[in-house]
Amino acid sequence: MEGASSVLFAREGLDDRLWQALQSYLDAIAADPDLLYADQHGTKHPGKFVLVEMYRDGAARARQATSRHGLDWAAARCDLLEPESTEERIRPLMSAPPAMARPADGGAASPPQPLRRVLRAGCQPCGAFVRVFPKPEYQAEFMPILHAQGERIAAGEPGFLYADFYLFDDPGCWLVVEYYDDRGSLSHHHTLAHTFDFADRKARAGYESRKHDAFTLRPLASVGPWARSFPAAGGS
Structure with a gap:
């Protein structure tokens, strides 16, 4: 199991556009058979979001999913995100x-x-x-x-x-x-x-x-x- 932790800062005036892009992304990956979970969190700042994703077969899958499901992070960084936005690989x-x-190993324990x-x-x-x-x-x-x-x-x-x-x-x-x-x-x-x-x-x-x-x-x-x-x- 590997995934990604992203701290995302919307460019000025683009809070709503980033929000909409994240909703589209979550809707798309929800059907991914390799997805274990993806959590979106808000903060006290309207344009700052946290996204934690976990996949069965590693962080590479998370990166493939961003392209496969229509949210190109490279383009998003240019169009929607401030430069201090981060995406880092994580393991549970x-x-x-x-x-x-x-689970920390992708096991078949009962869901929470x-x-x-x-x-x-x-x-x-x-x-x-x-x-x-x-x-x-x-x-x-x-x-x-x-x-x-x-x-x-x-x-x-x-x-x-x-x-x-x-x-x-x-x-x-x-x-x-x-x-x-x-x-x-x-x-x-x-x-x-x-x-x-x-x-x-x-x-x-x-x-x-x-x-x-x-x-x-x-x-x-x-x-x-x-x-x-x-x-x-x-x-x-």
Whole structure:
């Protein structure tokens, strides 16, 4: 299993056009038999989107899909996207908690339970996108820290929904996408990036804070057999 993580910035005045292009893309790849899931997230900026894709046979498939399904990223970069937009290859590392976990090996486990079952009435899910870059000499020490944090947030913290952990193609770089049932729960936990005890351990492990990239998310769309299911606000 491999895929891609894209952080997309629309050029000025082209927010709606990028949104429409992404909807067309998701509609097209939803029928791809090799797609496991594709998640689209919004941010507090109207023209900034996050797209996480995972395929059965690697990131090459994700790149083929962009052409095969009618969204040419090369053209989009020229026409719709700001230069700071990124697309990076990723591999799944782990997912928590067990009831909501996605497989890290493409196995045939049961799809995740709909989040409708765990959301409080009226809640609007709020998440965080966290990129982690420890210094090269500390990478071996950092991996157990990341696993320990995953176990902690998987232990049933109030308001916690799920976290998906990924490895970037660049060795020693990690991505975490985590969600809570509302912004209050996310703020209470400070997210994975800002939890105080985790920050202390990051410092001891030589964390490269200047390369750290984190921002809040809101769910927009999810397609594929391993799609995440969020109800509308007010659902039960």
